[in-house]
Amino acid sequence: MRLLLVLSGTASLLGLASVSVAAAPPLLVLGENHPRAFFFRGSEGPPAQPRTTYEAWSADFGRLMGIMGKCLDEEVLGREARNPEFFSRFKREHPEQVVLLHFNGNARDPRYHTERYFAGHWIYREATRILADIPAESGETTIRVENTADFRVSTGRYHTSNDDLALFGITADGRHDWNHCEQVQLVAVDARAGTIRVRRGCYGSKPLAFRAGAARAAAHAVEGPWGRNNHLMWYYNLSVHCPRDSAGKSCADRLVDDLAAWFGPGGKLAAFDGLEFDVSFNETRGDTDGDGRLDHGVVGGRNGYGIGVIEFYRQLRARLGDGRILQADGALGPGGRRSQRAFGLINGIESEGFPNLNDWDFADWSGGLNRHAFWQANARAPAFHYINHKWNEAVPGQPGEHRNPDVPFSRHRLSFAAAVFTDAAICYSFAPPRETGSRLGIWDELRAGTDHRLGWLGRAEGPAVHLAAGTPDLLGGRGRPGAEDLVPLVQGPVLTQATASGLELRPRSAAADRLAFTLAGLPARGRDLVVLLTLQGAPRRGVPEEMARFVEVELAGGAVNLLRGEFDDAGIGLRGRPEVPLDEESGARLQLAPRTTLGGRALASVSVHPPYKAAKGYVYWCRDVEVPEGAELRFSLGMSDKAPIRSDGVWFKVLAAELRDNSPGSFLPLFERSTKANAWVPCTVSLARLAGKRVRLKFVADCGPNDNATTDQGFWGEVRLMRAGQSEAAVTPTQAAMTWLNSRAFTSAFHFRDVSSPRVDLVVTIDGGEPVTLAGLTVHAAPDAMYRVFEHGLVIANPSRQPYTFDLAALSPGRSYRRLPGSPTQDRAANSGEPVGQRITLGERDALFLQRTPPRP
Incomplete structure (x- = not known):
């Protein structure tokens, strides 16, 4: 563990520890033993209370493998008075435990040490x-x-x-x-x-x-405040084109200077092992070049903000060295799309909630696993990523307030299983009932229940296994490298070439900024399908090589989903003026939403609001499609809960124009309807007259002839292209998950549920138009049941919606296991301490941590 020798040596040089470099123990959280667990920000609050003693606090938060918390007043007031002292002393007394700073990577309270920043270092609206x-x-x-x-x-x-x-x-x-x-x-x-x-x-x-x-x-572009007594936070301008002050320094330069001083010799954080940057984005909102107009960090067609974030991490790594742990948010936005992409520069990511903060249904099980597995393979060594176990739901009528949802213990175990499957550490904000005399309870799975043993699973004896991979490949080997059998299945504006490494794909248009193709008509059988996809690709031109490419993989059968990826066109039309690109300052809204619930029914949707500020009109979005024979358009319309009383309705329209050389001709009306119902209203539009043509479909939401846009929040729900008259029961619902792509081949797993059609289409959309090689594809009719064998235990998981039976004798031959001895306040049914037989059935969305029992003499 050379990293820990460097860290301990730094601490020793600073006079913060008397432990010699040779004798410094390695960090437990980076060791071989699982589970790896530490305390999250629950550790930061007590020291801010004058009555808290260090001894009581240390005894409470010294029970895992480390702590993370705020120790500066950059976001939350009151954290700097005693927290640096408490955390530094904790590090001296527990050198084997990790001590990390939690720091906002997006914004700062303007009252906190902003004297050396100048006006151009912030982002404005x-x-x-x-x-x-x-x-x-x-x-x-x-x-x-x-x-x-x-x-x-x-x-x-x-x-x-x-x-x-x-x-x-x-x-x-x-x-x-x-x-x-x-x-x-x-x-x-x-x-x-x-x-x-x-x-x-x-x-x-x-x-x-x-x-x-x-x-x-x-x-100012702002976030927060994060706490009722705190201030709005000003966005850092981390873009590469950020204006520079009189000393020639950008915002990123000044921020690196701050951190280097805090963590450097004599700094108040010198004893810390590193830090995690909360809310660190690949994109931003606002004016970043100071011309007064919104550019959202994109200037000259280049994401200068995302590139600037990577260069910030490169500069910080150079200043702090490899002896500091650097982490950042990795699950911001759908699938983590909005998160920083500093692969190879930082040690790993935080996932705030698994799969994400509001997905206790585990709809994005596959995307969550792919995110962590890719970071494990592509982080700066030593890789250190973690799941912050929490889920939040809004408290009705209380803006800004959230609560823990009511979920069974099985969902918690499934989240913990995902961590040990991907070598992620675990901390948590969603805590179990606390024990007598402690501030915070500890989950049984993290320390073998009442045995209270950290790292009790021991060393992993191999990677986590997808059991579906051992079932027959429905493609019969057609997706192996070098095979040309997949070429007839590829549809879309791409060129293909079979190579020894796999099927190379590139856009037909050299100007394309994304690569999108469909693998059409893949065989399906049963209700669950697991797809194993191996990709590698060239880095994007004009960006740092660390910036991996975002990949979305979508499956559907019997329908073409029109709510995926970026719109082919979008904008607004103000009364009496030509159409222009979407301008948020007009009040217009256009946003894809994975789940919108109206009348108790949840659908994927496009959330829309017509412009309403300076002028009235409509907002629109477009999709380019090939219209097959006998096709129709199906969708639902809906409005927000305030609309029935306050709105006079939104006028929803569908128009179509034939595409020639990717340019639309004149638009013809196909559909028009007004509604203000807070419920999904199903609609069907025949496309018979467009059969065989490539067309642009235009979806318009207009405030109506009275130009009254009051509470005109509307939704286009589940917009699909289907065969006319087709039964919904024969349609596989559209589902999508993400992964990342770079020049190194990486295999991702995708679990799709509720498969109802005999054949399905797999739509792959990738950032950037650079070539990509599909190096492997298999399709399996099975749920994504998983397991991983450890030196002293076994973890099994069933993310499907049906029970699954595991054959332990086949998974771990010659060994026997027992359930954990559970705490009285947790799940004593699952963790009863009893031996288990050779076969064990897990219910839907459940996991189990089992202890290995010694062999009989």
């Missing part, structure tokens, strides 16, 4: 012109502006915060004048008068004078 002179005066000032729509009071997580704004001069090239900038706090908005009232000279700035027409105002 769209700017508006200032229409009257502003004097340089203290106190409050009323300012007349061109548009008040984007300035918000009673906003933020709890609807109790007001925006922070910046006032700028304007340079000759139309940019914000960073050298003539004042930070202010919004007090009030008078939309009718076109004015805002602000508190002047805030956050270390001084009141300045601004001239009408030569100045503008913009709100």
